[in-house]
Amino acid sequence: MRDVFVRLYNDGLIYQGDYIVNWCPRCHTAISDLEVEYDERNGFLWQILYPFAEGDRGVVVATTRPETMLGDTAVAVSPGDKRYEDKIGRIVILPLVNRRIPIIADDLVSMEFGSGAVKVTPASDPNDFAIAERHRLEVIKIMDGSAVINENGGVYKGQDRYECRENVLRDLEKGGYLVGKEPYVHSVGQCYRCKTDIEPMVSKQWFVKIKPVAKKAIAAVVKGKTKLLPATWESTYFEWMNNIRDWCISRQIWWGHRIPVWYCDTCGKEIVSTKDPTLCPDCRGNSLKQEEDVLDTWFSSALWPFSTLGWPDKTKALKTFYPTSLLITGFDILFFWVARMMMMGLYAMKDVPFRDVYLHALVRDEEGEKMSKSLGNIIDPIEMIEKFGADAFRFTLAAFTAQGRDVRMSEERIAGYKHFVNKIWNATRFTLMNLEDYPGGDVHVEKGDESLPDRWIKHRLNITIDEVVGSLNEYRFNDAASSIYQFVWHEFCDWYLELIKPTLYGKSDPAKRLAAQHTLFTVMKATLKLLHPFMPFVTEEIWQTLVNDGSSIMVSEFPAPDDGYQDPLADSRMGIIMGVISSIRNIRGEMNIAPSRKLKVVIATQEERSLEVVGTGAGYIVNLANLNNLVVDRSEEEPNNAATGIIGAIKVFVLLEGMDTAGEKARLEKEMARVNKDLMIISKKLANRDFMAKASREVIEKEEEKFRGIKEKHDVLETALKRLQNMA
RNA sequence: AGGCGGGUAGCUCAGCGGGAAGAGCGCCACGCUUACACCGUGGAAGUCACAGGUUCGAAUCCUGUUCCGCCUACCA
Structure with a gap:
């Protein structure tokens, strides 16, 4: 973690600066854009009159957050707006505060919205902050880390932001400045962890200059060095990576990796080092203080593909397993983690962290809603397992996982596959009963003793193996699952077992009976192996009793198509x-x-x-x-x-x-x-x-x-x- | 606002590099035949969202419309 930080720092890709960040007033920390969740709220759009300094009427601005006016340092209009053409450059008086602020023109302002004039609060709004940078406006912070109004808020000092809103509104109304109010739906950012409303706030933070790193991560996917599957996710990935913004990596929380930066008390030097320094390299002073901020947990998570393999040491594990062959994850983690692993992997290792990234489907509830704790619509896998069994549940998930689609979990479907497990179990009972006198070991069966059904079922098995292997290679789990289902139920059980019953029951032709037993045993074993990834428990249980040689199906070789089984005739x-x-x-x-x-x-x-x-x-x-x-x-x-x-x-x-x-x-x-x-x-x-x-x-x-x-x-x-x- | 995905049998979904509509569940009928009634056998069931176009031929390709879902960004 420190190694990467120091390298990024030395490469000029890490910087510190005063920027507006998403601040959680409860966690008392900055969080990244990705950690903010938006929530629709019914609020109001208030219209407030800001009178001209000369005493004539003034301009009306529209806002959803009247309390932030305490920090206003300008009013902005669109440069092309005829209504305000002659007013640009004039001074208005900020009500309640009596601050003299200018009217400026900025492209960000839309003529259509509200009155066409917008109040500018650089310390409390990202857009306003950008405007302030362009126009060198003063940035006045009016709240502390808990979103309580500070001394810059005058009489409102000590009030919570929402309490302050009510008071500001009352006072504006009293002064005749509140000229309009209409219901307005807008979205409010919340902390993904504690759901507290985010307060955009100016503070000193550490950032990664991400564009140069992102460029390589984009190129890797363009060139196919890493494949995203299903491929439709690639366009989403590009969309996001092309518009990526600098990554705020500092957090003001008490857990996590502390940023490896020290400040010299004597000369103020900033020391960035992988090892804790004891002396200032400049002034030899020994009073050093480490940066209080810690790193975003995603920073170290991004290093996971190589840090877990021993990096920065050139370990054997690293050489053997990097790049890894496959990452399976949900699409909602694509940006949080996958993209960051890509960027950091390419930066530190000069190679992608994984060849394939398979974005699996998201499991939703029966109404198609995303499961969430607050909605209370969580389908608890443990409950499903208790009700239907782990194997049925697992098989259902596989059968549902068609590429590019989410899974709508339905209990009826799981029940259907529970019946399938039962079917397999009963086919096993049949097999065990009819193999009681089967000698096992290397049974020799003359080709001529094999019946038509024997040859047929092996041919069908071979086709099934081919389909399953092919589907799995392409991550088409639902196709693999349905191939096995079809074969086991509708070919093996429905036809083969019925066809050989007379041969097995009647003992008149021992050679043919042995051939049938041999085929039954062979097909059963291969089928169990095919099923094993989908139904690990039942197949292992059956394997132990059916094969009974002390081996585990887990370490047996997965079936491969065998030309010897082919029999189109x-x-x-x-x-x-x-x-x-x-x-x-x-x-x-x-x-x-x-x-x-x-x-x-x-x-x-x-x-x-x-x-x-x-x-x-x-x-x-x-x-x-x-x-x-x-x-x-x-x-x-x-x-x-x-x-x-x-x-x-x-x-x-x-x-x-x-x-x-x-x-x-x-x-x-x-x-x-x-x-x-x-x-x-x-x-x-x-x-x-x-x-x-x-x-x-x-x-x-x-x-x-x-x-x-x-x-x-x-x-x-x-x-x-x-x-x-x-x-x- | 932009992007992505979807609308196929009553339900949940496959099929979508074009050549007679598929599965599971549910439904109907008949069956306790020595693996299985969590079963067996048979059956019914679809203007493949809508409108154009390309083609000898379109569920499948193109364009538009509409409804639904998701993601991203913004929202004074």
Whole structure:
């Protein structure tokens, strides 16, 4: 901390001066611009008459803070304002105080606001202070550190600022100077720590000349040496950094790092040093007094990325870890801390402190309000954890964290993910039950013993791993979370576990059973690892019981895509079988057939490949669609009393004795309507000359393919409907 | 005042380097089938804020309008 201060000082980037700062009358300290919070207030805009010294009427000024008039040293008007052109340079008498003050012209004054004339109180307003500097006006402080009027306030001495306001108003009114009052909403700065109204006040403070340092921090982001993510934050960062003002780093509080500056009692020399000096280098005097002010806590915080690694020593840690790879933080800390770490890192280390800065979403309450203690709308994470579990809560946060958006926390969503944790737990129970006799260790499984579902689920797992890894690399946590969710629930649990149940339960084929167990174990382990960053507790617990070799999932290797798992053929075969099963289930559901009733089904197709896939997968279809009879053939003949389903080139007939023909007709017509709509859209497209001429060949082929598929479906539906007509 | 983000199914939100609208929850129907009723199967549900434009084609790109949220600055 001292090292940086001394270097900045020697480089001429630290200076001390009388400036107007944000002063907290309760904390008795200056605070930085960033530490001021603004609050809308219903107040008044008062109009006060300042008479000319010559005795004629005078000018009217408007103010929200009449009490500050005690410190007025001028009245300012806009240079281009015709109304006041001839009055510039004249003298007015400040009411109640009887001070003679000039009328001056300054660009800062707007002609439109109020009366067009503004009172100038350099010691109590930042703008007025700037005007005073330009016009060399006197600066009269009228308050002490507690915002109580001092001796410059004459009879009002000893009054609090708000008490004084009332008295000043009363006296102005009495003297006939108060000429107007209207309700006015304006914002008042408050101390972010204690909420006391800030009093802009002139005092001696230490500042960092920030522009030169900020310039480098801007360039680092422009050049991409540090990336802000989501990238939209970069424009916000630039906006702020380009308009940055000098940083007030001194504080008048009793805690914190004292500024490493000493004053010689003998000759008044200012000594700036990293080590406590004992002698004045100039006069050899030994009576030295250290500066009373301490540093803004953000000053040392800004050094965090390298000071924690041992700087200024050239430590191994510093060499190894600086620049760090990633900082994750909230956007509200971007200026407070991130920008300052950037500036100080570049200054002291000549390199950025971090490669990536990920600005995560802010969690808001269910109404989208920012949580705050005073609003009382804090969602306590501990309560959520007690109610839904740490893993469900954590997973929810990840699932909600889409880039560039804030999170509106909703308990319903957390509850949904609690169910997901439960689902995982139950899948684990299933796995444990069915692995009881699994030998473990290096089980050898012949490729040929692996079933279609085994190959399929590994293929899907591989895709999931690829998606999750890709999403995490881009900080797309919500995409990673939904990929895992989708895989675990809707592929692994919904399909794979159901598909292998007969193999696991029946002990007729030990080799296939072992292969299924092996796949189950393998996929389960990889899934747990994928889930672990999102659900650390449950996954570790399961790992300990399932793997049970004394290892921790925390230190296991994160899954990486494995080409050996790729099996697009299994994927497409499984897709056909799943399509057939879904189609039968759909008919069952729509025709209101009880889930327990076993069905007879005929599957017909002229396509050899489909015939083969459905034929070899018949067992899965019988099982998952709950059939007691399945015929697969290439016959063109279509059975009567059958509900029809279509999956590409495959026709599915669910045989129903005494079928509800009206119900089936309605079902087919609904499907037909959907098909017709699609058909119309696509045929219109294909009939469009411009489309055929201008669209890419890929797109056209895709559309034509789509058209063929839908047309096929349309024809099947048509014949099925005709058959129903004939039956009736 | 300036900047940024958003308005997509009843709710909370994905999709937005243009080619048939997605998820979770909720809702409806049917089911206690030896992992799970915190479940299973099926289903209904959207003029993608509005108006123009670019394009063969727009939720997706451009312009404008409107409403909401946030940030920064100022406010005599």
